[in-house]
Amino acid sequence: MTIAIDFVGVNIGSGTKTYNVNFCNELETTNLKEDIIIFVCKNYINQISFGEKKNSKIKYVLKPNFFSNILVRLIWMQFILPFELKLRKVKKLYSPMNFCPVFAKFFKIKVVLALHSNLPWVYFNLMPGNSFRNLITKKLMEMSIFTCETLIVDSYFARDQIANILKLHKDKIQVIYLGIDKKYLSLENSKNFLSTLDYNKKYMISVLSCVKYHNILNLLKAYKILIKEIDFEIKFVLVLQILDKKYFNILNEFINKNFEKNKIIIMTNIDSKNLVNLYKYSQLYIFSSYCEVFGLTSLEAMSQGCPVLISNTSALPEINGKAADYFNPDDILEIKNKMKKNLTDINFRSNLIKIGNFHFKKFNWKNNISKTLSAIYCNNTN
Numbered sequence: 001m002t003i004a005i006d007f008v009g010v011n012i013g014s015g016t017k018t019y020n021v022n023f024c025n026e027l028e029t030t031n032l033k034e035d036i037i038i039f040v041c042k043n044y045i046n047q048i049s050f051g052e053k054k055n056s057k058i059k060y061v062l063k064p065n066f067f068s069n070i071l072v073r074l075i076w077m078q079f080i081l082p083f084e085l086k087l088r089k090v091k092k093l094y095s096p097m098n099f100c101p102v103f104a105k106f107f108k109i110k111v112v113l114a115l116h117s118n119l120p121w122v123y124f125n126l127m128p129g130n131s132f133r134n135l136i137t138k139k140l141m142e143m144s145i146f147t148c149e150t151l152i153v154d155s156y157f158a159r160d161q162i163a164n165i166l167k168l169h170k171d172k173i174q175v176i177y178l179g180i181d182k183k184y185l186s187l188e189n190s191k192n193f194l195s196t197l198d199y200n201k202k203y204m205i206s207v208l209s210c211v212k213y214h215n216i217l218n219l220l221k222a223y224k225i226l227i228k229e230i231d232f233e234i235k236f237v238l239v240l241q242i243l244d245k246k247y248f249n250i251l252n253e254f255i256n257k258n259f260e261k262n263k264i265i266i267m268t269n270i271d272s273k274n275l276v277n278l279y280k281y282s283q284l285y286i287f288s289s290y291c292e293v294f295g296l297t298s299l300e301a302m303s304q305g306c307p308v309l310i311s312n313t314s315a316l317p318e319i320n321g322k323a324a325d326y327f328n329p330d331d332i333l334e335i336k337n338k339m340k341k342n343l344t345d346i347n348f349r350s351n352l353i354k355i356g357n358f359h360f361k362k363f364n365w366k367n368n369i370s371k372t373l374s375a376i377y378c379n380n381t382n
Helices: 014-028 042-047 070-087 131-147 156-166 192-196 216-229 245-258 272-280 297-303 316-323 332-344 346-362 365-377
Strands: 003-006 036-041 058-063 092-095 110-115 150-153 173-175 203-210 235-242 264-267 284-287 308-311 325-327
Touching: 003 070, 014 365, 036 042, 070 092, 092 365, 110 131, 110 365, 131 156, 150 156, 150 365, 156 173, 203 216, 203 245, 203 272, 203 297, 216 235, 216 245, 216 332, 235 245, 235 272, 272 297, 284 297, 284 332, 297 308, 297 316, 297 346, 308 316, 308 332, 316 346, 325 332, 332 346
Parallel strands: 003 036, 003 092, 036 058, 092 110, 110 150, 150 173, 203 235, 203 284, 235 264, 284 308, 308 325
Antiparallel strands: none
16 A cells, blocks of 8 residues: 655745654655655755655655645645545555645545644744634644544643643544754764854854744843843854744844844854754753744754753653753743853753753654654554
8 A cells, every 4th residue: 555645835834844854864764564655845855855765665746846835735735635645546644744634534545644733722822923824724733633543743741732622532642752853963063153153152042933932032031131140251042933023023122122232143044064063062052932742952952962941831841851951931030040050050060961961862763753654554454
């Protein structure tokens, strides 16, 4: 039996891109029982190397670049994909991007769906974009969840939360942890990138999407208090994917009013090698999100020997365990105090780094692929 995977529109959102690139790279090295068809846009497969494309069991079906448009992608998934699967006699679909064809059962297609966000049900008012589009997104996600035979989520927190909200049986939901990208273990570290941007001085780093639920403003408020209390200079590097321009403007206004030039350094479009270097030489990694079903960046930071300080909410304690320090994301003074402790308490820092060096290795894409394929193959009957 042939299995299909739908990656059309994969370049929408950095988190989704990270998942799908790593999934495909690892899939190429896997001994597969069944033939697999992967649908993907032409421009994306040219931008990102999906492994070395040597696995004889995998066939890539390229779609026009305009299929990446969110409306066209919706039409593709809901109205074109089911017919294409029918013509190709494919009866099993893995949809890794929160949505699937809601009429799949009509076409006798079994769907395994991966859900990477619980945001529409818990922080709807903090989602970027207009409310009407977000409502459509939420409803379509719900319809997709009820359509699929198996739902894959990234953490037990995500499983319990979505099961309670939508009244799902937990037997339908499988928890499969994400993995650390191999690039963080193999790329050469260099200070050249840092010195050219005057980062050779001490700095903290946070890698976030510029959205309200990532709670960046509270980080800046805590940092403002911190720099008045410590007797050494430390900059704050924000690596951002700008998804909410209005929120970005609010952040910029706050920065311009409250900080000297170059105290806060905002970076966008950072490639893998430079991000590795930023993690490697940072004094502290901070992540302030209200809502995460996994949170991969903290593990990335650990892999480079950087101490990690994160919110005590959602799935973050489950994923990071004792390898991170935590704060209440609504308590600005607590955030400041935890920043100060992690920067100045040498023994505490060293212990976090030591635990982190072992902890991140528990998460790898080989395990993810193995468990995902098991979920797809399960009950794989005609």
